[in-house]
Every structure is written in C-alpha cells, then in structure tokens.
Amino acid sequence: MDNKPVPDIVVGRLPIYLRALTFLKTEHREITSSQELGDRLGISSAQIRKDLSHFGEFGKQGTGYDIRHLEANLKQILHVDRMWDVVLIGAGDLGHALANYRGFAGRGFHIAAVFDKSGDKIGREIVEGLVVEDVVTLSERVKQVGWKMAIIAVPAEEAQPVANTLMEAGVKALLNYAPISLMVPSGIRVEHIDPAVHLQHLTYYLG
Amino acid sequence: MDNKPVPDIVVGRLPIYLRALTFLKTEHREITSSQELGDRLGISSAQIRKDLSHFGEFGKQGTGYDIRHLEANLKQILHVDRMWDVVLIGAGDLGHALANYRGFAGRGFHIAAVFDKSGDKIGREIVEGLVVEDVVTLSERVKQVGWKMAIIAVPAEEAQPVANTLMEAGVKALLNYAPISLMVPSGIRVEHIDPAVHLQHLTYYLG
DNA sequence: TAGATTGTTAATCGATTAACAATC
DNA sequence: TAGATTGTTAATCGATTAACAATC
Structure with a gap:
C-alpha cells in the first residue's frame, strides 16, 4: 500500500544513524534510544523515529533500540550488508x-x-x-x-x-x-x- | 524590516552558484540566466531567483545576470572576498x-x-x-x-x-x-x- | 504496577514551485 | 516594439515537530 518512495533527505540520514550505531558498539553499548541518538547527532528524537518508521519497526516500547539489531537492519536497507x-x-x-x-x-x-x-x-x-x-x-x-x-x-x-x-x-x-x-x-x-x-x-x- | 535569518539550506547553495559562475567565466561567458544556471546545476530557475532575492537584486529583466557582478556579490555575501x-x-x-x-x-x-x-x-x-x-x-x-x-x-x-x-x-x-x-x-x-x-x-x- | 519509549497521527512549519507583472 | 527574464507573490508541496495511545 505504501507505494511512495522514501524521501531522499531521509535516505541521506540513514548512513549517519548507522555510523552512530557502529560507534556506540565500540563503546560496548547494547541498547540506545531515539533520544540518545538525537542528542549525539543534533537531530530531534521524533525525526529519528519518523525516519526509521519508513522502513519498519525496529524498537521496543519502554526500552529503545537494540543497537546490533538496528545496525543490521540499516545495513540491509542501505545495501551495505555486502561489499x-x-x-x-x-x-x-x-x-x-x-x-x-x-x-x-x-x-x-x-x-x-x-x-x-x-x-x-x-x-x-x-x-x-x-x-x-x-x-x-x-x-x-x-x-x-x-x-x-x-x-x-x-x-x-x-x-x-x-x-x-x-x-x-x-x-x-x-x-x-x-x-x-x-x-x-x-x-x-x-x-x-x-x-x-x-x-x-x-x-x-x-x- | 526583513529580520529573519536566511535559511541555512539557501546559504548552502550559494557556494554551488558561485562555483558555477566561476566555471562560466573560464568559458569566457559574460551573461547567464537563472534558467541556464538551473539546467547546469539540476535546480529550478525559480529556486535560484528566490535564493538570490534574499540578498538583493543582482539581475536585469530580459537579460539575466552579469556573471562577474553576481560572482563578486556572492563572494561578498559568503565573506570570501578576502582570504x-x-x-x-x-x-x-x-x-x-x-x-x-x-x-x-x-x-x-x-x-x-x-x-x-x-x-x-x-x-x-x-x-x-x-x-x-x-x-x-x-x-x-x-x-x-x-x-x-x-x-x-x-x-x-x-x-x-x-x-x-x-x-x-x-x-x-x-x-x-x-x-x-x-x-x-x-x-x-x-x-x-x-x-x-x-x-x-x-x-x-x-x- | 510505574516508568519509559516506541510508532504514528495531526498540526505546524518551512521550502519549492508556478505564475505573472514589471521592465530591460 | 517584441521577446526575454527578473523579482516577487501566492499556492503547493513536503518535512519537521508535538503529542499521545500503545505497550514493553
């Protein structure tokens, strides 16, 4: 039903999110939230949730996002789950x-x-x-x-x-x-x- | 009266316009138009005119823009009329x-x-x-x-x-x-x- | 349960485009 | 003059934000 292409400006932010998640992994973090990501990136938490919602549901209410899980999904979306x-x-x-x-x-x-x-x-x-x-x-x-x-x-x-x-x-x-x-x-x-x-x-x- | 700051997205396009003008100079061109600039940059002519209008009037109806004049103005606006x-x-x-x-x-x-x-x-x-x-x-x-x-x-x-x-x-x-x-x-x-x-x-x- | 955070809707805000009078 | 193109207004389009029910 959702036939509209994802806005290019949204696509352009995904690599930034991916980079931040990979960075959080180096800090041995396992869970993050749209709030935390937004603070780090200078982006509103609402925007991050909205952006991700174009592609599916990756978080858990009350908890946030599993970093490895979201990272894997973003890699797939961006087609960098390959070389x-x-x-x-x-x-x-x-x-x-x-x-x-x-x-x-x-x-x-x-x-x-x-x-x-x-x-x-x-x-x-x-x-x-x-x-x-x-x-x-x-x-x-x-x-x-x-x-x-x-x-x-x-x-x-x-x-x-x-x-x-x-x-x-x-x-x-x-x-x-x-x-x-x-x-x-x-x-x-x-x-x-x-x-x-x-x-x-x-x-x-x-x- | 116009107190509002120029949108950052507009500011971000000015260096692109400036670069295109400098390029046109290397082709020994003297006059251009919002239409020509837009075609080269993949931007609508209306957007170029609107962007420039935040800073003043740099063109001439029926003719277009004097390349050297607009280039000099953009350099001033971007503060690169100095080193x-x-x-x-x-x-x-x-x-x-x-x-x-x-x-x-x-x-x-x-x-x-x-x-x-x-x-x-x-x-x-x-x-x-x-x-x-x-x-x-x-x-x-x-x-x-x-x-x-x-x-x-x-x-x-x-x-x-x-x-x-x-x-x-x-x-x-x-x-x-x-x-x-x-x-x-x-x-x-x-x-x-x-x-x-x-x-x-x-x-x-x-x- | 109480607290936290998502996904989503609706409202707001801002940017782009279309159109045209002005005018060179 | 006739043709072309600007600068600007209003309309359209799209993106961001605020708010909150759902739910973990």
Whole structure:
C-alpha cells in the first residue's frame, strides 16, 4: 500500500544513524534510544523515529533500540550488508589518500581498481595489491568487470568526460570530488564532495 | 524590516552558484540566466531567483545576470572576498592531500599551519613552506594567532578531543573529515565530510 | 504496577514551485 | 516594439515537530 518512495533527505540520514550505531558498539553499548541518538547527532528524537518508521519497526516500547539489531537492519536497507567494488579515477594526492583509506572496508566498500592518465603513475602500485591502470582502458575494463560505482578524483576539466565514459560503460553511481557540478541523466546518482564549498558555507556565518 | 535569518539550506547553495559562475567565466561567458544556471546545476530557475532575492537584486529583466557582478556579490555575501587562514590538524594521507590541494587559494582559503601528534611527521615539510607542528602546541598557537577555522583530518577517536581543544582556543568553524558526528555547542559551526556516508547514500538506490 | 519509549497521527512549519507583472 | 527574464507573490508541496495511545 505504501507505494511512495522514501524521501531522499531521509535516505541521506540513514548512513549517519548507522555510523552512530557502529560507534556506540565500540563503546560496548547494547541498547540506545531515539533520544540518545538525537542528542549525539543534533537531530530531534521524533525525526529519528519518523525516519526509521519508513522502513519498519525496529524498537521496543519502554526500552529503545537494540543497537546490533538496528545496525543490521540499516545495513540491509542501505545495501551495505555486502561489499561493493568501487573504481577510482585519479591517482593524485587525493586518489592516493582514498586508495589508502582504511575506513571503507568496514562500511561496505572496496577500492577495486585505480585509473590515471599520467604516464608516471600508470603501472605504479598505489597501495598493496593495487596497480594504477591507464585511463584509456577504463571503458573496456568497466564493461568487462561490471563495476557499478565510481569515485572521481581528477581535475575539474576532466571530471565530466570521465563521468561520461563511466556512465556509458554502465556505472550507475558516482562520488565526485572534482569542483564542478556533474551533469548526469536521470537514473544515475551523483554525490559531490568539495571542501571549498563546505568552507564557504562556514564563512558565511563568520561575518 | 526583513529580520529573519536566511535559511541555512539557501546559504548552502550559494557556494554551488558561485562555483558555477566561476566555471562560466573560464568559458569566457559574460551573461547567464537563472534558467541556464538551473539546467547546469539540476535546480529550478525559480529556486535560484528566490535564493538570490534574499540578498538583493543582482539581475536585469530580459537579460539575466552579469556573471562577474553576481560572482563578486556572492563572494561578498559568503565573506570570501578576502582570504581565510585555516589550520589543519592531521598530516596523514588525507592531511597531505588537503595541504597540497591547489583549489583552496582561488576560493578564499589558505592552509596556514598543519599539526600532527606523530613524532615522525612533526618537523617535516608537508608542502613548500609548511612544516608540521606538534599538536601539543595547538591550543597555544591558535590563541596566539587567532585562527577561526580548522579542518580536522585525524582518526575518529581523536576528532572530538581535537575539536574541543580548537573550540576552547577560539576556533568558530570546523570542517570535519573524521567518521564521527562531532558534538559542539551552539555558536560553533561544523560541516562533515565522510565519503562512506555518501557512498552508502548511493548504494541505497543500487538495489 | 510505574516508568519509559516506541510508532504514528495531526498540526505546524518551512521550502519549492508556478505564475505573472514589471521592465530591460 | 517584441521577446526575454527578473523579482516577487501566492499556492503547493513536503518535512519537521508535538503529542499521545500503545505497550514493553
């Protein structure tokens, strides 16, 4: 009966909830409440309960939420109860940092391949077991292996062409670090990360 | 008369508009319209006009917006018509990438100092002219110099203590890369960047 | 039982969109 | 002038919050 899609803004908060639950686990906590989560995240408890109610009933009246149970459910909802291979384009400083980032594995992601166009990066082992490949082979390799997610860490002027190549080859979701708004057709999802955008958001309030 | 603060969600779009205008300049464009901007950004033209109307009248009926004029106004509104010194904490892979990032200078930011706690990083020149300092001196240095903005690029378990030190020393705005929700008092602004959160937002839609 | 907290409904609040007079 | 596009108003749409019955 409930045919309406869950609002994207709600979906966007689920990873935050999941991260908080995983953190609570490191503190050896077993039960939490919408109140406690809200206090930690700066979100109202009502909003957290409402958000979760889109997906089912995960708590117990009078008690709260079993942390492991809710965590497992959120992982399922977000489809990170499995590992996703992610292809990374760009082996500069940022690409290097992303390839070496230890935080992906525990949260459902594995950098499966790295591509660059620069001759002095191609063939180098950017991290144990991961050799930088030539971007001219990107399309072929994506089609062959069937990767669905990519991280774009190339200069601004190359980002749109790289995105086009990826989408044409079957990639459905992009995380873009280039300081440019990617244009994508409907059916493709994009998230943008641009530190200068965030800093400028902050300076507005600094008078 | 208009005493109401501009909604934060509107403020958050201004840096996107600014980035698009700067991009149009690189294409040697001089005039644009809310329609064109909206098409490029995936935002309705009405929303762009409404957003801008909170701050004044920047366009001309029948013509559109002078790109340089609107860009200059947005820079003023966002307070990036000047340069901001930013202190960076964490000199790992990510800190290294941020310290070397060429994109900050043109958008109002300068990494003024880098701190780390690791003995084999302290004293090393992370980038031309920028020597990694010992984090035990962070509080003292921040108070002395008066930095107002910081980027946190330390492991999750150190992020909150580092944030506390920074806030106690007078920092008012934080950009946090650690995968944890920082708790801050009102009056302090925080933005979070967590690639895994964005990737999980994407996987929701990948079935 | 008494106390606590959920899931949900209805009310409130806020943001987006549509439409158009003004005007370049 | 005719055409285009702004700035703004009012209508619509959607998200958040408050409140509380249900119940553990």
